[in-house]
Amino acid sequence: MRTRSADAGLVVTTAEGAGAPGQPASALALVGVSAGYGRIPIVHDVSIEIRRGQIVALVGSNGSGKSTLMKSVIGLLPALSGTILLAGLDVTAAQPEARVARGLGYVPQVNDVFNRLDVRENLEMGAYRMRRGQVAGRIDEILEAFPTLKPLIRRNARQLSGGQRKLVAIARVLMTSPSMLLLDEPTAGLAPQLAEEILTTQVAVLAELGCGVLLVEQRVAEAFRVADHAYVLVNGHIYLGGRPAEVIETPGFDRLMLGLDLAVPAPGPSAAPGPGQESAG
Amino acid sequence: MSSAWDYYLTSVLVFFAIDTSAGLALNLQFGIAGIYNFGFVVFQAIGAYVAGVTTIGPPVPGLQESYILGARLPFPIPWLAGAAAAALVSLPVGLACLRRLRGDYQAMVLLVFALLATTVATDATGLFNGASGIYGIPQPFVSLGLSRAGYNWAYFGVAALIAFVVYLGAQRISFSPLGRVLRSIRDNESAAAAVGIGVYRARVKVFVLGGAVAGLSGAVMVSYIGAWSPGSWAYAETFVLLSALVVGGSGNNNGAVLGTFLLPVLVTQVIGLIPLSTADVDVVSSLEWVLIAAVTLFCLWLWPQGALPDSRRIRKILLPARSAVTGEPQS
Amino acid sequence: MSTLLSGVGFGLLTAALLALAAVGFTVQFGITNLFNLAYAQFMLVAAYVGYTLTNAGVDVWVALPIAALAVGALSVAVNRFVYMPFVSRGRALFSMVLVTVSVGLAVEYLIEVFAGAGAQQILMNPGSTWSAGGLVLTTSQIIIVVIAAIAMALFHLLLRHTRLGKAMRATSSDVSLARACGIPAARVRDVAWFISGVMCGAAGVVLGINVSFDPTTGSSYLVPIAAAAVLGGIGRPHGAMLGALVVGVGSEVFAAITTPSYKDVIAFGVLLVVMLVRPQGILPGSLRTDVVEP
Numbered sequence: 001m002r003t004r005s006a007d008a009g010l011v012v013t014t015a016e017g018a019g020a021p022g023q024p025a026s027a028l029a030l031v032g033v034s035a036g037y038g039r040i041p042i043v044h045d046v047s048i049e050i051r052r053g054q055i056v057a058l059v060g061s062n063g064s065g066k067s068t069l070m071k072s073v074i075g076l077l078p079a080l081s082g083t084i085l086l087a088g089l090d091v092t093a094a095q096p097e098a099r100v101a102r103g104l105g106y107v108p109q110v111n112d113v114f115n116r117l118d119v120r121e122n123l124e125m126g127a128y129r130m131r132r133g134q135v136a137g138r139i140d141e142i143l144e145a146f147p148t149l150k151p152l153i154r155r156n157a158r159q160l161s162g163g164q165r166k167l168v169a170i171a172r173v174l175m176t177s178p179s180m181l182l183l184d185e186p187t188a189g190l191a192p193q194l195a196e197e198i199l200t201t202q203v204a205v206l207a208e209l210g211c212g213v214l215l216v217e218q219r220v221a222e223a224f225r226v227a228d229h230a231y232v233l234v235n236g237h238i239y240l241g242g243r244p245a246e247v248i249e250t251p252g253f254d255r256l257m258l259g260l261d262l263a264v265p266a267p268g269p270s271a272a273p274g275p276g277q278e279s280a281g
Numbered sequence: 282m283s284s285a286w287d288y289y290l291t292s293v294l295v296f297f298a299i300d301t302s303a304g305l306a307l308n309l310q311f312g313i314a315g316i317y318n319f320g321f322v323v324f325q326a327i328g329a330y331v332a333g334v335t336t337i338g339p340p341v342p343g344l345q346e347s348y349i350l351g352a353r354l355p356f357p358i359p360w361l362a363g364a365a366a367a368a369l370v371s372l373p374v375g376l377a378c379l380r381r382l383r384g385d386y387q388a389m390v391l392l393v394f395a396l397l398a399t400t401v402a403t404d405a406t407g408l409f410n411g412a413s414g415i416y417g418i419p420q421p422f423v424s425l426g427l428s429r430a431g432y433n434w435a436y437f438g439v440a441a442l443i444a445f446v447v448y449l450g451a452q453r454i455s456f457s458p459l460g461r462v463l464r465s466i467r468d469n470e471s472a473a474a475a476v477g478i479g480v481y482r483a484r485v486k487v488f489v490l491g492g493a494v495a496g497l498s499g500a501v502m503v504s505y506i507g508a509w510s511p512g513s514w515a516y517a518e519t520f521v522l523l524s525a526l527v528v529g530g531s532g533n534n535n536g537a538v539l540g541t542f543l544l545p546v547l548v549t550q551v552i553g554l555i556p557l558s559t560a561d562v563d564v565v566s567s568l569e570w571v572l573i574a575a576v577t578l579f580c581l582w583l584w585p586q587g588a589l590p591d592s593r594r595i596r597k598i599l600l601p602a603r604s605a606v607t608g609e610p611q612s
Numbered sequence: 613m614s615t616l617l618s619g620v621g622f623g624l625l626t627a628a629l630l631a632l633a634a635v636g637f638t639v640q641f642g643i644t645n646l647f648n649l650a651y652a653q654f655m656l657v658a659a660y661v662g663y664t665l666t667n668a669g670v671d672v673w674v675a676l677p678i679a680a681l682a683v684g685a686l687s688v689a690v691n692r693f694v695y696m697p698f699v700s701r702g703r704a705l706f707s708m709v710l711v712t713v714s715v716g717l718a719v720e721y722l723i724e725v726f727a728g729a730g731a732q733q734i735l736m737n738p739g740s741t742w743s744a745g746g747l748v749l750t751t752s753q754i755i756i757v758v759i760a761a762i763a764m765a766l767f768h769l770l771l772r773h774t775r776l777g778k779a780m781r782a783t784s785s786d787v788s789l790a791r792a793c794g795i796p797a798a799r800v801r802d803v804a805w806f807i808s809g810v811m812c813g814a815a816g817v818v819l820g821i822n823v824s825f826d827p828t829t830g831s832s833y834l835v836p837i838a839a840a841a842v843l844g845g846i847g848r849p850h851g852a853m854l855g856a857l858v859v860g861v862g863s864e865v866f867a868a869i870t871t872p873s874y875k876d877v878i879a880f881g882v883l884l885v886v887m888l889v890r891p892q893g894i895l896p897g898s899l900r901t902d903v904v905e906p
Contacts (some may be wrong), residue, residue, distance in 0.1 A: 013711065074792050075791075076788050076792065095791070096791040096792055096794075096796065096798075097791060097794050097796045097797075100792065100793065100794030101794055106792045107790070108789065108792065111786050111788070112789070113789075113790055114781070114782045114785040114786060114788070114789060114790075115779055116782075116784070116785040117778065117781055117782060117785065121778050121781075121782075123777065124775070124778060125778060125782045125790070125793050125795065126793055128775070128779060128793055128794050128795050129794045132775065149629075168767070176794075206629055315887075317709050317710075319709075319713070376889075377884060377887065377888055378889070384709075385646065385647050385708065385709045386647070386846075386887075386891070388647070388709040389647045389649060389709070389838055390647075390838075390883065390884075390887060392649060392713070392834070393835050393838050393839075393880060393883060394880070395832060396831055396832055396834060396835050396876075397876055397880045398834055399832075399834060399875065400835075400873070400877075401877065403873075404873035404874065406870070443836075515828075516831065517717055520713060520714075520717060524714075527710065534771060543675050563724075563728075563729060564725055567721040567722075567724040567725045567729075568721070568725060570717055570718070570721040571717075571718045571721045571722055571725070572722075573719040574714040574715070574718035574721075575714075575718065577710060577714045578694075578711060581698070581707055581710060581711060581714075582697075582698070582701070585707060604905050
């Protein structure tokens with residue numbers, strides 16, 4: 001049943017209208033998604049929408065379920081309930097391969113490069129779905145955008161520093177020019193300067209090119225500076241959602257970031273209007 | 282007729298008692314500590330060989346036999362010597378295999394060890410008389426002057442007593458602090474390994490202890506059947522005991538007893554009762570192995586916990602459930 | 613001196629067999645993260661297929677690829693319909709050992725049912741004898757060594773220079789990341805099992821040419837295969853090639869200067885030492901997590 005790929009999926013028009021005039025198209029929409037390991041959900045009833053060109057930050061304490069959510073979006077974990085729409089197409093039951101073929105890109109938090117492959121081969125794997133003739137040219141383009149990788153191109157990924165690895169991982173995911181990108185803590189363990197550069201340069205440029213970005217971050221301040229919209233995940237539930245400036249000002253935000261429930265959940269966060277609507281409003 | 286039946290029944294009972302001791306020892310290693318000791322039968326074989334050569338006396342010059350340690354020691358000593366020899370060999374093997382290595386890696390090395398041991402015992406003819414093995418081993422209680430059936434009953438009594446003592450010991454260990462440590466290793470090796478050297482030591486301890494009981498069971502076996510050769514202990518013999526644990530419920534001593542009754546005893550005997558021409562005997566004995574393998578796969582698929590599950594198994598709810606093979610989550 | 617050289621000669625032949633076998637074994641581990649302990653029995657299936665075909669008048673050099681392809685197909689089938697269902701069902705890595713041994717045992721005794729327990733050998737015209745110094749090989753033995761060398765070279769090119777080969781390495785390195793890159797991991801796995809099965813089958817036919825075999829011969833070959841694979845770092849094909857050369861030549865030379873029956877002892881000695889001193893294998897750069905519980 002799960003082998004049916006996105007090709008068999010239904011084209012669904014979201015409530016907001018996938019291509020409503022004046023608004024960029026929906027890149028990714030999660031509708032009431034629960035996900036977890038085995039049959040035990042870790043993330044409950046999450047609804048988020050990301051439009052093309054938008055950066056949405058997802059923050060929360062350790063163990064709040066951010067990575068679990070990301071894995072279920074890429075398809076490495078099954079969604080236990082709910083619907084995942086990729087550019088309006090239902091991919092809830094699709095394999096990760098099929099989602100990638102539909103323009104989804106994913107940079108995991110850890111194990112983000114192929115250790116046994118060199119940098120060039122890592123980039124080639126990012127272009128696995130691309131026509132063979134185009135790969136070499138695309139690698140040259142990518143290396144222009146990431147000049148620091150040029151001298152490392154034949155270096156084994158295992159021998160790279162943490163920052164270099166992360167750059168390789170981001171460069172690899174960009175090989176196919178994804179329309180929707182999942183970045184799971186791209187700056188974890190990096191020097192502040194490099195982290196700043198990745199967020200404000202790489203990620204922001206991506207969004208300008210029309211890519212939707214779902215960004216999981218520990219560095220809340222930096223993430224909120226580039227994000228158009230932010231959500232706070234606590235114990236697998238979305239507690240807050242809104243413009244970054246509003247979210248960070250919300251009373252109790254610090255408590256939520258420590259993973260502590262507020263006595264009363266914020267009013268209907270997961271039913272809150274999508275970011276697209278707000279940005280339009 | 283009746284005496285033949287009596288003889289048949291008592292030999293089955295003797296084998297059952299011996300297999301029970303062995304099954305309980307393997308359960309301690311595999312069921313409780315999670316060590317895939319595919320070399321278990323080697324330790325039984327060592328016990329059998331040593332008990333054998335310390336019972337039959339030195340090689341008879343004209344017979345072209347050669348084996349080490351030829352001696353004629355009185356009854357309990359050869360058995361104890363067999364157990365001690367098996368424990369002695371299992372110490373370095375355990376020290377080498379149980380260190381740092383991933384469980385399936387250990388299993389492969391122990392399997393390879395078993396395969397190699399057969400080769401060595403066959404080719405090193407000076408050790409235990411090579412492929413012909415040792416035979417004509419005197420039975421220990423002949424001096425009592427019992428009838429054939431009476432002797433079998435007496436032998437069963439001794440074997441059953443040993444099995445019972447092993448059972449009590451296994452129960453004691455299984456519910457002791459050591460048992461808890463071992464279970465925690467089995468259920469989450471990486472977490473338990475973080476605790477440190479104590480884990481390694483606990484596993485080696487149980488490996489040597491299991492080896493000693495294996496040696497004893499081999500000794501009891503060889504004194505009963507009177508002969509022992511590489512043909513008696515193919516690596517697959519370990520597999521029968523492992524299958525028995527899977528079927529009965531590994532980690533649970535009662536399950537181990539039930540499993541040894543069901544697989545090595547019941548299945549083998551039921552198949553043995555099928556009337557066969559001699560031509561078919563080989564085919565059926567091969568099919569018996571195929572059947573045991575199939576039963577094992579079947580049980581692993583449907584009831585991996587076995588008929589009598591280990592109630593103290595730590596349920597793996599929050600462990601990283603991602604399969605390393607498919608990258609898919611496991612349920 | 614001449615015994616030493618003849619040992620080297622036969623060592624090359626054994627190394628050829630082991631290279632084919634150990635690379636296949638290590639690829640299966642790398643791509644699926646399990647030790648296929650039925651591997652040696654699969655080899656034996658090929659030996660029996662080769663034996664049956666040559667008995668029916670098929671030329672041995674035709675029988676070899678047929679048997680190899682048959683075992684390739686068998687490997688894919690067993691992996692997909694037995695091993696993978698167990699893995700997806702979430703049986704711990706541990707029970708997979710029991711699963712693969714069960715399959716191996718079933719195969720071993722099914723062979724015995726169909727082919728009998730007697731010893732067989734694939735008979736062929738060995739061709740003329742070539743000697744250089746004290747090193748003596750027949751034409752057919754030289755062909756075997758050359759076939760293995762070509763197979764290794766081709767496999768190296770596949771791994772290093774083709775998209776499929778790189779995808780196999782990527783999947784072996786991290787299957788989740790591979791899938792997240794859009795690599796169809798299940799298909800890549802099938803291809804890897806087919807290729808490794810073909811190598812396993814080729815090794816099996818070579819076994820049947822080199823020595824006489826019976827249904828239990830397969831299991832005894834697990835010793836040098838595991839030693840070669842572990843020596844090179846389990847999961848690493850190039851390491852397995854090197855391991856095969858070391859174990860193959862080493863054990864035959866050892867056998868030539870002592871007793872032939874002890875050649876497996878050296879293989880096991882190698883296995884034990886590597887396991888204790890350097891479980892990640894002799895090549896530099898392996899991650900220890902490849903071998904030790906992560």
